[in-house]
Amino acid sequence: MNSEMKVNIAKLAQKYGRTVFQSAYRILNDTHLAEDVVQEVFLKLFKKPTESFDQISNWHGYLKSMTISTAIDQLRRHKRLAEEMINDELQQNAERAEQPLQQALIQADLAQFKNALVNMHPQDAEIFCLRHIEGYSYQEIAELVNMKSNAVGVCLHRTQQKLSKQLPESQFFGEEKHV
Amino acid sequence: MSSYQQDNVNESTLPNWLNSVQQNEASIEQEDEAQMRLMQAIELYEVEKVQSPKNSAGILAWLKNLSPTRQVSMAFSLAMAAVLTIGLTVSTSFVTPAFAQIQQTIMQASSMHYRGTMLNNGEASMEIVVYFQQPNKVRIETSPILAGSRQEAITTILDTQAGKGLTLISQAKIAMPLEFAANEKSGLPQEKFLNWVDTIINYEGDVTTLSAKNINDVFANGYEIYENGMTITLWVDSISQLPISLRVVSDSKNKQSSFEFYADLRFNDELNEDLFDLNAQEGYQLMLPEQDDES
Known part of the structure; x- marks a missing residue:
């Protein structure tokens, strides 16, 4: 060095x-x-x-x-800690937010999402985040995680199915949708 | 088209979760603070033990050869500039890896240039400009400030390998050649300023790391040391690891008068050779040392 x-x-x-x-x-x-x-x-x-x-x-x-x-x-x-934090975060963020209810619902989504990520295989979770949060293409992800592009697609499909089952309807956006 | 639509994600639930996550951003303030602490963490990351400055070439080698003589002492300016130069470059203390790293980076510099102002009791008393070019050339310009008015500069140019120099007094248009030998350190004017040089050279105490800040669009880390009534603050470019700003303040409680010096520093610039020309410039009257002694 x-x-x-x-x-x-x-x-x-x-x-x-x-x-x-x-x-x-x-x-x-x-x-x-x-x-x-x-x-x-x-x-x-x-x-x-x-x-x-x-x-x-x-x-x-x-x-x-x-x-x-x-x-x-x-x-x-911090899995155990994260689970314990969910309720605390919800309460604290709701108290701080200018729009407490709206903010609390978003925080609920985020906390549940974190929990779901923890329960996924680490590489699946990484690929999912690179694709759906960071917006990378299959090819870019394949290069980053040293996989073939097809394998990335398979991984994403599997992960998305798991996540869709695990995650309840969005507290915030789900509620908006019904308005 | 969003990624989850392309991937046929179950739109009844998953996209909504993704919206929540994608919208979740830290504030600009949080981002700024995180960035600042990241730069600090990198800057403070412990590096390999640096070479002892005693073994380093470069500016230190030059400094070993820089010995102002009585002739040089006439030029008052040299002492001030040498003081600052030595203060910046010769410290051998291994205080913190970060600070030692900065010392090493300075000593590897090919050139140095700084412009500073000295204040006594809060009033500007002198402007000082110094150029140093590896391995052996230095130019010091001092301009006294009297009643708020900047006077004409006295310039000293040295070639330390040749042991020759030239002092230019611009107001009188007089040029005085100098010759000096190594290891002659007596007779320096303004010896009181050497106190804080010694302080830095022998400093082995703690270095206080200051909060980083932007100085002229440069992200700079701050370091402060204090001893023998002097606080010396250096602001260092986080990328180049070279100081860009220096401030020295004496503790007025222990002094009859307070002293402050601050300077902007630049390293590794290509300096014009003309700055170190030992020939008397046109329009200057050449005055040999013997003439000066007789007068």
Whole structure:
């Protein structure tokens, strides 16, 4: 490791740090946990061989993939805690929000979603997030997770079916739909 | 078309969940704070133990050869500039990895340029401009400020390998060649300023890390050290690891008068060779050292 590597990592952080933070936040819905994830992602880069930096052509995707994977790990590590937090989050966010009911329903969706992610296979969860939250194409995902494009499609289909069964109707958008 | 429509996701439930997740964004303030702490974490990440500055080439090697003589001391300006240069580059303390890394980065610089203002009791008393080009060239310009008015500069140019220099007094249009030998350190004017040089060189205490901030669109990390009545604050570009701003403040409680110095610093710029020309410029009267001694 040398100062040049540090400079390179700092440049990457300046360029992608914010977008990576938002990706972590969308999954974790917690600024502190999201910060932990982002720092973990960038500090992991210090462990990489210097030569491997040149081999990464899509840093945006690479970092987002790492972030999502690390965020899901984070959720899994705190699975029990996450489950306990759901009700607390709902109550706290509802109290803070300008529109308490609406906000509480969105938070309910997010908490249930986190719970569902934890119960999925980590790679399935990662691929699902890359596709449906970050909007990457099958081909891009295939390159990022080192799979064939067809395999990504199969994985997504399987995951979506599981999720559709696991997740109850959206509290917020579900309610809107019926209005 | 959204991704879930393309993928035939069950639209009765899943898209709604996805909308909630996709809309979930941290605020700009939260993003700013996270970004700042990320840059700090990277900056503070422990690097390999850096080489001892004693073994480093570059600016340090130059400094070892930089020994102002009595002739140089006439030029008052050199002491001030050398003080600042030494203060920035010779510290051998291994205080924190981050700080040591900065020291090393400075010493590897090919050039340095800074422009600063000195204040006494809160009033600007002098402007100082210094250029240093590896391995052996330095130019120091000092402009006294009297009653708020900036006076003409006194410039000292040195070639430390050759042991030669030139002082230009622009107001009188006088050029004075200098010769100096290594390791002669006596006779420096303004010795009181050397106190804080020694402080930095021998500093082994804690380095306070300040909250990072933007300085002229550069994301900078701050470091502060304090000892012997002086607080020295450095702001360092988080990417280049080179200082961009310096502030030195004496503790007025322990001094008869308070002293403050602040400067903007630049490293690795390509400096014009003309800055280090040891030939007297056109219009200047050449005054040899003997003439000065006699007077």
